[in-house]
Amino acid sequence: MSENSRALKLAEDNLKFANKRRNAKEKWGIVLDTSKCIDCKACTVACKMENYVPVGFYNYRIWVAEDTHYAKYPKVKRSFQPSQCQQCENPPCVHVCPTKASYKTADGVIMVDAKKCILCKYCMTACPYDARYENPATEAIDKCTFCYQRRAEGKDPACVETCPPKVRVFGDLNDPNSEVSRLLADNEYTVLKPEKGTKPKLKYIK
C-alpha cells in the first residue's frame, strides 16, 4: 500500500468512524498555554507522521509561528503561537462546500471526505485561518482532524501527545470535569479572530 493510498484510507476510515459516532455527545477542544511553547516543532512533525501529510513546505495541517514584538537589541522578547484548524463551531468551510465534502462530526470535528472533494478550493478562501491545503496524496483538501482516528483508542491527538511542555491540552468542552473545562474556568482565554464569528474550539490562555 503506497503512502498515498494510506492517506486516502485514513480519510475514509475517519468518515466511517464519524458515522459510527453519530450520537457522540462530546465537544472536543484544545486549550493552549502558548507561553510554554519553545517552537521545537515536535507537534508539526508528529502531525505529518500521524496523518500521512506529504513532504512539502506548504503541506501542513498545523504550524508554529513566532509572534512579532517591538524588539530593539538588547531589549527583546520572543514568543510563539502554535495553531491549526480552529475546529469552529460555526465553520465557514463547511457552509461553503458545494458537495458536503467538508463536514462536521457529531462531536464537532471538521473533516473532509476526500472522495467527495471536487477541489474547488472554496473552503480555502472561506477559512479565516489558512488551515487547509490541497493534499497531493489524497488529491483533496486536507486539514487537521484532531487525529480523529485516535478517538478509537481514546488517545490524544498527535500534536497534544508529543509536545514536550504540553502546551496543548485536549478534551471534552461539554464535560465540566475535564481538564480543558477546568483550565477555561480557571484562566482568562481568547480565541483567534473572534470577530469572524466562527466560534473556535481552540482556546488560548492569556
Next chain:
Amino acid sequence: MYLLKTKLNRRKFLAYSGGTLVAGAMASKFSTIKAVASVHSGQGKESKTKTVPSACAICVNKCSFFADVKDGIIHKLNPNPNFFKSRSMLCARGNVGAKVPYDPDRLKKPLIRTGKRGEGKWKEVSWEEAYDYIVENVIKLIDKYDNRSSIAFASTEGLQEEFFRHLTSVVGSTNSVRHPTLCLASNIQGYSSVYGTMPDADIANAKFVVMAGSNRAEAFITPDTIDLAKRHKEQTFVYLDPRATKSAALADKWFPIKPGTDMAVVLAMINVIISEELYDKEFVDKYTHGFDQLKEHIKKNTPEWAESESEIPADEITWMARKFAENAPASVWYPGRRSSFTANDVYYRRACAILNAIVGAWDRKGGLIPKSSISLKSHEFIFPLYDRVKSRIDGGKVNFAVDILPDYIKSNKGMPKDEVAYLSETDGSWVLFRDAILKQKPYPVKGMFIYKQNPVESVPNRSKTLEMLKSMEFICTIDIQMSDTAWYSDVILPESTYLERWDPAHSLSGVAPVVIFRQPVIDPLFDTKSMKDIAVDLTEKFLEKDEFWVDAWEEDKAYMEEYVKTFKGVSMSRIIEHQLSDYPGAYKMLMEKGCFYKTDKIPYGETLKEGVRLKTKTGKIELANVRYPEAGLHDLPVYQKPSRLPQGKYRFVVGRHAQFTQANTQNVPYLLEAYGDYENMLWMHPKSALKQRLKDGDYAIVKSSVGEQRVKVKVTEYIRPDTVFYLHGFGRLSKWLTNVYKIGASDAEILEDYAETISGNALLHETFVEIKKA
C-alpha cells in the same frame, strides 16, 4: 618476568576498558525469551497493526517510545508515557525517526571505493568481500608499520558503540578517539574537580535558574528543557547568551553577554554572596574545602569589575547574586551540556560549580543533584595482548601541545604546555590527535575505522580533517548514511538503523536513573548489519588469519573464539535478560513498558549523609582543588580575559537548532521544513549588517584564518553587534546528503582548531571572522 607483569597489568586494564557491557548469555537462567510477547497486536487483526516498545537514537537522550507499525511499515513513533525522563514526549527529530529506515539516501549495501578519494565512485560488494578487504588492509598496515596503534578508531556514543570498542581491542590499537573533547569534556572536568562528579540540575524544583549559553529550547529536548518551559511562570530564569535564542522566550531576563566573559559574572556573584555573607555557612563548613582561599581569591572580582568584562550591569549581577542566595538551595547555575567556549573553560566550569556549592545548592531539592545509574550485569571480556602496540599518539608528553592553545592564553600559568593534563585514555583529544597524526609524531597512524562519527563536519577546521583523511592508507566507515567522512572512505559498512536492530539494555544515568533498550520495530529493509554483528564477524575473519596473531599470546585466540561464541547466534533478548538478572521482574517491565526503573523520585541528600565521601581527594566539595597544583594548575578558578576582538572582525559563535542533531539530521526534508528553510543563515545585528553593507537575504563570505564559506545573511536584533552565528551541519561535502550537499555554510570549515590543555576540549568560540558581501 618483568615483561609478563606489565603484560598482565595491561591485560587487566584492557579487559576493564574494553568490556563494561554485556553478555554471557550462557550464564542466563532464563531459557525462554518472549521477544514476541512484547509485540502485542493492536486493535483489529485484519489491519495487522502492532505496537512495539523501543528507544530513540536520533540524539543521545534515547527516549523510549511505542512504535505503531501497520502492515509492516512504521506509521508513527509515539512517546512512551511510562518513560518519565522524557516527560512523555517525543521531539520533532524523534518523530521523524519513523521515516529514517525509508530514507532514499541511506546506505543499503557495503561499498568499496573505485575512484579517487572523495570522487564518489563506489562498487556495491557483498559483506564477505568487504570483510576480506578490511582484514587484508588491517594486516598490511600492522605489518608495514609494525604497530597496531597505526590504526585509529573514532567513534561517538550509542548503544552499539561498545562493540566498536571491542573491535578496537581485537585489532589492538590504543588510538581510540571519541566525541567528548568536541563536546563537554571540559565541563565534566570542571564540575568533577569540585564535586568529583558531573551533576544534573533539578530544574523541576529550582526557583532560580541561570543559564549561560545552554540553549535548552533549541538543543536536545531534555527533562530540563521541559521543566523550564512548564515552570517558567513560577521560576525566575536568567539567560546569558550573545544570541537571543528561543530559550530567551522563556527567560525573565536576557543578557547578551560578551562572549568568553561568563566566568567574570560567576566570580562576581560569588564575591557578592561571600562579601554580603549570603552563603550557607553551615554547609560550607561541613561539606566544602578551601573556602578561606576562595574568599581571598575573589576579593577583586567585584560586580563593577565584572560589568567592565561582561557588559552586564553591575547592579544586575548583584541582583542575580542575591536572588541566587535567597532561593538557595533551589538555585542553579545550569551545568549545561555545552561545548567549550574559550580556552579558560575548565576554570569557568569550576567557578560555576563553586557558586552552587557556597549557597548549599548541592544534592538538595532544586539544586545540583549527583547522577546515579542502575547497574546492569556485564561480562568482562579478555582481549588479546599484542607486542606490536604503542601508547596513545596524543597521550603523555606531547611537545606540540602548546600549538593547540590560542595565543592569548599561552602565557597563562595554569595551562599545561606539553600535554593534556587530564586526557581520557579512551576518548583522547580530537584536535591534538589530528595534529599528531598529521605530524606523524611520535609514529605514523595510517589506518582508520570510524563508527557513527563524522569528524569532517564535527571537528573544527575541516580542511585539516580532510588532510588527515588524505594521509590515511585505509579508512573504513560504519554508518547508516553517507556522512562526509564516509564519502572520503575506502570501504563503507552500512549499519542497520536503530529501528531495525536489537540494542543491549542501557541505564540512562541521571537524578532518577532508568533503563531502556532497543528491539527491531521492522525487519532490516536492506543488506545491513548491526555494529555487534560487524564486530563479531570481523573478529571471526581475523581468527582465520594466522599472520594476525603473530604478536599475540597463545591463549588470546581462544579468548577471542570465546568472544565470538558469546554473541554468535545468541539473541540480544537473552543478553538483555542477563543484564537485568539482578532485578526480578525487570525484564518483563522493560519489554512491556519500554523502560525499567526502580523509582522516579529523586533521592536527595545521598552525598550529604554522614560518612559519605565525594570522589574528590578530600572527599569534600573542593572549592580549592587539592590535586590541580600537582599538575601545575591553579587550585582556584582564575579568570582569563578573552582575546580582544580584532579590528573589523566578528567573533563567530556556534549553536543549535531543535531540528538537528549535530551534523546528523540536516538531510531529512521534514526537519528542514520544520526548521523553516533549506539552508542556514548568518545572524547579524542590524548595525553590523549596515557596516558591512549587507541586507537581509544577501549572501556574504565569512572568512577565518582556516577557511571561508558563502552564506545567506539574516539581519536580526537577536544577536550582539560584535558577534555572528550560523548553524552547524550545512554546506556538506557528501553528495549522498542530497538536501544539504553544498547548500548553506559549514561551520567546521571556518572554525579555528584550538583546544584547551586541561581536558583537551576543542574551543568553539575562539574564531574571529571577516565578513564581506558575496
Next chain:
Amino acid sequence: MTANVSTINVFTKNEKISNIWLIITLLISLLGVYGLFNVLINGHDVYGVTRTVPWGILISTYVFFVVSSTGLCLISSMGHVFGIENFEVIGKRSIILAILTLLCGFGVIALELGHPFRMMLYNVISPNFQSAIWWMGTLYGVYLIFIVFEFYFLMKHNHKGAFYAGLGGFLAGISAHSNLGAVFGLLEARPFWHGPYLPIYFILSALISGSALIIIIFFVAYRSPSNMPEKVVKVLRSITKIFGFLIGVLIFFDIWKIITSIYGAPPEKFEAVQTLLSGQLRVNFWLFEIVLGMLIPFFIIIFTKGRNIKASLFAAISAVLGIFYMRYDLVIAGQLVPMREPLPGAHVEGALPNGLVSYSPSFTEIVIVVGAIGFCAFLYLVAEKYLNLNEE
C-alpha cells in the same frame, strides 16, 4: 406558423468572415490544448495558485466568461423579452455568444477544479444548499438550458418560445450571476469581498460586458458601419448610450468602493485595495481597469455623444479588455491579504516582506486562458460564418 418555420434559413454563409481569422483563432486555441495536456500529465502543480491564493487567473477568466454571457443575455432580453422593438436585431448574435462564452467559462473552470467529473456526480447526489458555489453552478446549468432553447427559438423565429426561454434565461442568468457575486460576497473571511456589493456589482458589470460585446460582434458581422442595416446602427447607438451610462454608474460604484475601503483604513479591506492602488496590481488597476476599462470608453462615448459607432467599437474593445483585468484584480486582490500574518514559522505561502502574499499566473494558466478566449472567438466566427444570425 409551424409551416413557416421549416422555410426559415438556419444556415447561410457570411462571406465577411475570412478563413484567415478562423485559422488564427484556431491556432491560438491550440495553445490552450498545450496547457490542457500539461495539466493532464503533470497535475495542478503547473498552476501558479498557492495555499494562500487558491483561486487564480482561471477562476477570474471563468468569471469574465460568465459575466459576458450573462450580460449578453440580459441586454438581448430587452428585445424579445421586454419587447423593446429595435433590440430584436441583436438577439441571435447575443445569445449564441452567450452560449459560447458560458461553455468556454465552464471549460476553464473544469480545468481549475481538481475533479470536474466528481463535481457533476456529487453536486447531484450530495448537494449543499448553503453553498453559493452549488447554487451558482446549478443556476448556470439551468441558465444554459434556457439560453440554448432561446437560441433555438430565435433561429426558428418562434417568438413565443423565445419569449419564455428568454424570460427563463433572464431570471436564471440574473440569479446565477448574482450568486456568483455571492460566492465572493458571502465570505466573511475576506473583507474585500464580503457584503452585498459584489452581487449587485456583478450584474452591473455584466450589463457593461454585454453591451460592449454586442457592439464588437456587430462589427465582426458587418465589418464596418457602412455595411450595417439602419436598424442595426440605430440599436448600436442606443446600446452605446446604455453602455456609456453604465460605465458612468460603474465609475460611481468604484469610487465609493475605494473610498469605503480606505477611509479609516478598515482592516484587510484597506490592504487589499492598496494592492490595487499602489501595490502589485497597480498597473492592472490604473492602466487596464481605470484607463482602458472606464475612462477611455466613457470619454469616447461622452465626446461622440454615442453617435459615432466606429468610436463606440474602440470604446467597447477597450472596455472588454479592461473588464478582463477587473475580474482578475477582483479575484486576486481579495486573496492577497493572507489569513495569517506571514510570521517566521507560519509558512504563509507566497509571503512578501510587506506582509501580503503574491500570485502570478503560471505559463500554463496563461496559455489556457489565451487558448480559451481564442477558442471562444473561433467558435463565434464559425457560428457567424455558417449560421444565419441576421434578423429577417
